[in-house]
Amino acid sequence: MSTDEIILDEKENVMSKVEEDIYDIVADKADVDRVKLVRDARLDDLEIESLDIVEIIFAIEEKFDIQIPYNANDAEMEFETVGQVVDAVQKVIKEQS
Amino acid sequence: MNRVVITGLGVFSGAGKSTQEFWQTVSNGRCVIGPLETIPTDDLQIKIGVEIKDFDPKEHFPKKQLGLLDRFSQLGLMAAREAIADSGLTFEGEDGDNTATIIGCGVGGQETIDQAYYHIYKEGRRGVHPFTIPRLMLNAACSHITMENGITGPAYAIASACSSANHAIGQAFHMVRSGLVERAITGGTEACIALGTMRGWEAIRVMTRDTCRPFSKNRTGMTLGEGASIVTLETLEHAKARGAKIYAEIVGFGMTSDAMDITMPSFEGASKAMRFALKDGGLDPTDIDYINAHGTGTAANDVTETKSIKLALGDDHARKVSVSASKSMFGHALGAAGAMELAVTTLAIKNGVAPPTANYEDPDPDCDLDYIPNEARDMKINVAISNSFAFGGLNAVLAIKKFNG
Numbered sequence: 001m002s003t004d005e006i007i008l009d010e011k012e013n014v015m016s017k018v019e020e021d022i023y024d025i026v027a028d029k030a031d032v033d034r035v036k037l038v039r040d041a042r043l044d045d046l047e048i049e050s051l052d053i054v055e056i057i058f059a060i061e062e063k064f065d066i067q068i069p070y071n072a073n074d075a076e077m078e079f080e081t082v083g084q085v086v087d088a089v090q091k092v093i094k095e096q097s
Numbered sequence: 098m099n100r101v102v103i104t105g106l107g108v109f110s111g112a113g114k115s116t117q118e119f120w121q122t123v124s125n126g127r128c129v130i131g132p133l134e135t136i137p138t139d140d141l142q143i144k145i146g147v148e149i150k151d152f153d154p155k156e157h158f159p160k161k162q163l164g165l166l167d168r169f170s171q172l173g174l175m176a177a178r179e180a181i182a183d184s185g186l187t188f189e190g191e192d193g194d195n196t197a198t199i200i201g202c203g204v205g206g207q208e209t210i211d212q213a214y215y216h217i218y219k220e221g222r223r224g225v226h227p228f229t230i231p232r233l234m235l236n237a238a239c240s241h242i243t244m245e246n247g248i249t250g251p252a253y254a255i256a257s258a259c260s261s262a263n264h265a266i267g268q269a270f271h272m273v274r275s276g277l278v279e280r281a282i283t284g285g286t287e288a289c290i291a292l293g294t295m296r297g298w299e300a301i302r303v304m305t306r307d308t309c310r311p312f313s314k315n316r317t318g319m320t321l322g323e324g325a326s327i328v329t330l331e332t333l334e335h336a337k338a339r340g341a342k343i344y345a346e347i348v349g350f351g352m353t354s355d356a357m358d359i360t361m362p363s364f365e366g367a368s369k370a371m372r373f374a375l376k377d378g379g380l381d382p383t384d385i386d387y388i389n390a391h392g393t394g395t396a397a398n399d400v401t402e403t404k405s406i407k408l409a410l411g412d413d414h415a416r417k418v419s420v421s422a423s424k425s426m427f428g429h430a431l432g433a434a435g436a437m438e439l440a441v442t443t444l445a446i447k448n449g450v451a452p453p454t455a456n457y458e459d460p461d462p463d464c465d466l467d468y469i470p471n472e473a474r475d476m477k478i479n480v481a482i483s484n485s486f487a488f489g490g491l492n493a494v495l496a497i498k499k500f501n502g
Contacts, residue, residue, distance in 0.1 A: 049358075050360075050397075054301055067142070071304070071318055072303050073303060073395050074317055074396075
């Protein structure tokens with residue numbers, strides 16, 4: 001087993017409650033099958049559009065009582081994968097808790 | 098079919114409380130975006146916009162009239178007063194029946210709605226002000242313009258979000274051209290700096306926190322700006338008969354619906370609207386000298402609009418044409434935007450000066466046309482188009498021509 005796989009494996013095993021909540025929100029708001037939501041899943045492939053992202057971010061803000069400074073015009077904030085959304089949210093939660 | 102000319106202009110906006118002041122601002126490429134002062138911004142993430150400063154409605158409206166006026170009607174009336182006075186039109190008897198009043202607005206009385214809901218949900222009051230409905234209704238500004246002037250012809254409001262004013266002006270243009278009426282009062286008004294509205298806009302994540310930089314690579318979104326702009330239209334025959342001054346001629350109007358997405362624009366839909374405006378005006382793509390772009394400063398609009406201009410005009414002419422985004426200076430007035438931009442375009446044609454795209458800093462490979470960066474350009478403009486593309490995929494493009502007799 002390569003190092004990469006071990007890290008991935010550990011991550012999956014210890015998937016936090018936060019991560020699970022985020023996946024639930026994404027599945028609900030973007031109407032995506034929950035089992036398809038893995039870190040590497042691409043938003044494009046899941047047909048998650050920019051307006052879905054805006055709604056997902058809002059639901060996450062409400063759920064965790066945080067503010068995510070997301071601007072759809074900012075290329076640096078473009079999310080490509082589900083994992084990137086999770087990481088961004090976890091970072092904000094850490095900063096704001 | 099009648100030829101249709103513009104004979105009066107009125108602008109009331111953060112960039113100027115008269116047409117002259119407004120032109121002074123835009124022809125100098127001055128951006129008036131700044132911190133919001135008329136609403137509490139403590140809890141807002143977006144704290145900038147364009148507001149009309151030093152405007153005390155009590156100085157302009159009698160108490161009884163003012164009680165019925167949401168801010169969007171106040172702004173609309175202020176612009177209409179200037180346009181009508183500028184045109185010299187009067188509305189006694191049949192002249193009133195012979196004048197249409199078609200006014201664009203995106204939302205209506207946003208301040209009134211905010212206040213009413215505050216009373217109901219926050220303060221738990223049982224009643225709201227009895228004028229809540231007549232103040233907030235979308236046709237209020239239109240109706241007050243007819244009442245103040247005794248204009249008794251066809252009158253209604255048109256709502257298509259950011260294209261409202263262009264749809265209204267286009268409709269009025271068609272009415273005058275077809276001979277349904279000889280004159281029209283048209284344009285748009287929007288008082289969008291209300292707390293609830295600002296919250297709504299910041300929630301959709303397309304607003305910039307610093308300033309609006311259309312077509313610039315480092316753009317970070319759009320900025321709201323309140324305002325109103327009204328024009329008077331007449332048949333050429335009518336204008337000539339009364340010796341009216343003529344600013345420019347409206348020659349074409351094109352509209353399409355993307356039928357695709359509620360927020361994302363389509364370059365095909367926008368491009369077709371431009372082509373239809375040209376066709377309606379009997380123009381070739383190569384006739385166009387200047388385009389007043391929709392140019393909101395969002396990632397999606399500016400790339401799509403650039404692509405749509407290339408498709409409509411052909412790559413070769415698209416690269417020769419001068420394009421600028423007035424929203425870089427006075428923000429996005431939503432349902433009034435097209436009317437304010439028609440004022441810009443008309444004055445640009447009349448004065449031979451194309452206003453710039455302000456705050457342009459960094460070329461974007463995906464926005465590779467000539468956007469008149471930062472400084473106005475002296476140029477002869479014979480034909481121009483003014484683009485409006487709305488949320489909901491509703492596109493409306495006006496074609497305006499220098500009046501050559």
